[in-house]
Amino acid sequence: MSIGNSPEDDRPPIEDDGPSIGRALQQARIAAGLTVDEVSSITRVRIPIVHAIEQDDFSRCGGDVYARGHIRTFAQAVHLDPTPLVARYDAAHGGRPAPTPAAPLFEAERIRPEPRRPNWTAAMVAAIVVVVGFVGFTMFSGGDKGKGGTSVAEGPAQQKLPSASALPPKPPAPKPTPSDSAIAAVPADKVTVKVTAINDKSWISAKDHNGKMLFDGLLQKGDAQTFQDGQQVDLILGNAGAIELYVNGKKIDSKFEDGQVERLSYTKGDPQAG
Template sequence: MTTTHSAGSAAGERLKRAREASGYDLSEASARMKLPVHALETLESGDWDRLGPPVFVRGHARSYARMLGICLDDEALPSPFTTTQIPSLVSHAHVPRYRYVAENLVRRAVYIVLTASLVVPVWLATRAHGDGATAVAPLDISPSQTSQVEPAVRTPMVASIASMPAATPAAAPVEIQFDGDSWVQLFDADGSIVEKGLMHAGQSRSVQSDAVSRLVLGNAAAVRLQVQGLPVDLAPYTRANVARFTLSSDGSLAPSAP
């Protein structure tokens, strides 16, 4: 059921009266809510369509009501299912064929270089060791004198083995589970959108930390995040019920600016 403008106006009027009764002006309420003044004015006016997707409006309105010590009925809030079209999650992480071929060639070249760095020193040491192992008597010395010929001095050689490069740490698996509707945006290291869309309660999304650099999760209270199988508290990265954070390749999180 879609909330009418009159219903939004009635709920907005309740919010306004509750704020005035609490002794807050809009600037003080904005500081406590960590929302812009114009967003609170829009909530109180009831023109909630200007605030974006209904799922975000519901979160802002409920948070504002809790701060003012009142409770808004679900009938007074916009339905989270009023969007006319649910965008599908589209992956933009396709690897072009030329890049795939180039990466294969680089891997093979690295393998050849590493193999050569190990085999060539060992082969040179073995060859030098074999050249000095047998003493050859001159042809003009009789067999009885060959026993007096001293064998060549063997020079010990040590094969140099190049140090192996440090192994690249494996990407950390990230699991996102949704207990309610939430708007999702995933960005790569270049800031380009990898995926975006509206996820519903009961759905989940799995990504790798080397494929996603920054995440934005709407309705963060209804989102559960696990990195490498361990739960992560989204509270340090959440403002106005929207979680924004960066994700490094080792799975560590850091707050991200809007």
């Protein structure tokens, strides 16, 4: 008696046309110059799970939904398109579950309002009020015509004031000359860094001189964050080309490229990249 293959052995193997999901994410992370700790800080995915994903072990993600989410955020942090990676995960794990059809909604019967009839009583009352008012106005104006004109007591002639157009124009107020202190309105005893996402979104990480995390997250286009410390502010810009920097009130003119990861440090005084 021969033993046949199980149904699972009859399934066609998944074609391997490139590196695995974990290997692709690991290569992209290395190319972006990020460590596992930095990816964990950017994505808020725990370090052991990041290591497991790079080894194609998704059992620690807590289910397919969380695994897809971790793959997507991981790929975005290392500037990789998450769509083919998520599709490859779905192909290897049975695909996405079919959505549950919504229950049919019953439309309530609409009650057609009855046509409103004209209110003749209100119209008649309004007409009577108009007629009475017209008669009263006519009688009052006719009585005033028989009276003489009202005399006005003469007094000293009022002095005619010159019109506004005849007055000489006021000289324009002098414009203040901007100074460095007015432009850099920041405390001189601290380092102040303002980060603004002007072209696109970007992952930002900021720490003080003791290594304490001041901010760690994603700035959408148009968002801004300001950091301040008594000695030093350390920055990591995930997409430096989208960022505009002001340090101690002065704009940093460095030209960063899109997708470039920059590590910067700023102290008190004139801005200098660390």
